[in-house]
Amino acid sequence: MTAPNVVLVVDDEPAIRRLLRTALERAGHSVREAANGGAALAALAADRPQVVLLDLGLPDRDGLELVPLIRARCDATILIVSARDATDQKVAALDLGASDYVTKPFDSDELLARVRAALRHRLTVHGGNPVLRGDGLTIDLLDRRVSRDGVDIHLTPKEYDVLAELARFPGRVITHSHLLRVVWPYEIDAQVGYLRVVVRNLRGKLERDPARPALIVNELGVGYRLMGVD
Incomplete structure (x- = not known):
């Protein structure tokens, strides 16, 4: 879990x-x-x-x-x-x-x-689809479970929160400022750097090739979008 x-x-x-x-x-x-x-x-x-x-x-x-x-x-x-x-x-x-x-x-x-x-x-x-799947990856937003090919993937709370917010709007660009407000709501000085670290860790755990991310796609200067799941 x-x-x-x-x-x-x-x-x-x-x-x-x-x-x-x-x-x-x-x-x-x-x-x-x-x-x-x-x-x-x-x-x-x-x-x-x-x-x-x-x-x-x-x-x-x-x-x-x-x-x-x-x-x-x-x-x-x-x-x-x-x-x-x-x-x-x-x-x-x-x-x-x-x-x-x-x-x-x-x-x-x-x-x-x-x-x-x-x-x-x-x-x-919150507009979410309960379960999203693609390329062997399953994101279950109700049970808060993430797995690939049936094997659970451990995420930290911040990693999960970022992924879940992207998963609620698959294919759409979610801005840096929106993710910071949702994931760090009580840290008024939260920086985009926090988000970049979490996304880098997520890519390391979820992407087939973290060096060429196809799941969490960067929109330069704007935010991220989750691709390949529905």
Whole structure:
């Protein structure tokens, strides 16, 4: 597995966090934890989760207050996991920007299914094709897996993020500035040199002949495009 999906679990109960971590890691996700709202907001920048499982009854602030704050700071999909079962609470959470609402106590298999659905929806919203193939290479954006001829290729998180953004728009030029904003969103001084290093490493791992790249093609002074997969 390359660069597993990151799920941030925000809950003040250690037992719930342990339960969720065990189930999510068994399903192949990478898990981060936060016991309160402040820690959750700090984790957004550090961990860049794809999904946030958010309890509403947090010790430092109401979870409903966090929903728009999370939405403003990242594009993670928010799933509420809460003991509050009143209809008005569910409606409020969804209106504020949460994508789904699971009531405690929950079934772990159902919750994992909700997470999978959230990831599929996230991919669709971002305009991606779930799986791209070409010349023996497979890029699975849903499972975050990259392989050639059936053999997994290990990518670092930055390498995967650059490749995934190119793969969402195969054949199109993606500018340097766009890739820097997406892959280094919290580094205001990120330079094109960072991107060149990552692309060079990607070519070394993915191209048949890295010296004559045919997969990740340079558009001089503008950006890169991903070719040969669809």
